[in-house]
Amino acid sequence: MNLYLPILVLGGIAAAFAVFSVAVAAVVGPSRYNRAKLEAYECGIEPIDQPVSGPHATPGQRFPVKYYLTAMLFIVFDIEIVFLYPWAVSYDALGLFALVEMGLFVLTVFVAYAYVWRRGGLSWD
Numbered sequence: 001m002n003l004y005l006p007i008l009v010l011g012g013i014a015a016a017f018a019v020f021s022v023a024v025a026a027v028v029g030p031s032r033y034n035r036a037k038l039e040a041y042e043c044g045i046e047p048i049d050q051p052v053s054g055p056h057a058t059p060g061q062r063f064p065v066k067y068y069l070t071a072m073l074f075i076v077f078d079i080e081i082v083f084l085y086p087w088a089v090s091y092d093a094l095g096l097f098a099l100v101e102m103g104l105f106v107l108t109v110f111v112a113y114a115y116v117w118r119r120g121g122l123s124w125d
Contacts, residue, residue, distance in 0.1 A: 068123050080109050 030037075087102050088093070116122060 003109065066121075069116070073116060076109065076112060080105075 083105065084102070087098065091098070
């Protein structure tokens with residue numbers, strides 16, 4: 001248990017900071033809201049109503065697909081870093097097999113990156 005004490009203390013400090021931040025924001029923040037404050041912020045795009053058609057259509061605005069592609073790219077490369085970090089920390093103890101496996105993993109991610117780049121997923125018009 002003595003080994004986990006610093007982790008528990010850090011978790012307690014993080015939880016206390018989160019609760020404290022929410023409480024201070026509720027007390028200090030504005031209590032009057034206007035129309036602009038209540039609207040959804042869509043990365044600077046002004047929300048407009050789209051025409052509703054079809055039996056199962058729901059009103060609202062459709063997001064451009066590029067937002068979803070960017071989010072998926074972020075997740076892919078974030079997961080790559082999650083796998084690369086522990087490998088880099090224990091590289092000496094893993095041997096040649098781990099080097100080959102990590103090379104294949106990086107090659108797979110690079111192929112995905114090249115595909116997205118070739119399809120124009122990284123260009124913002």
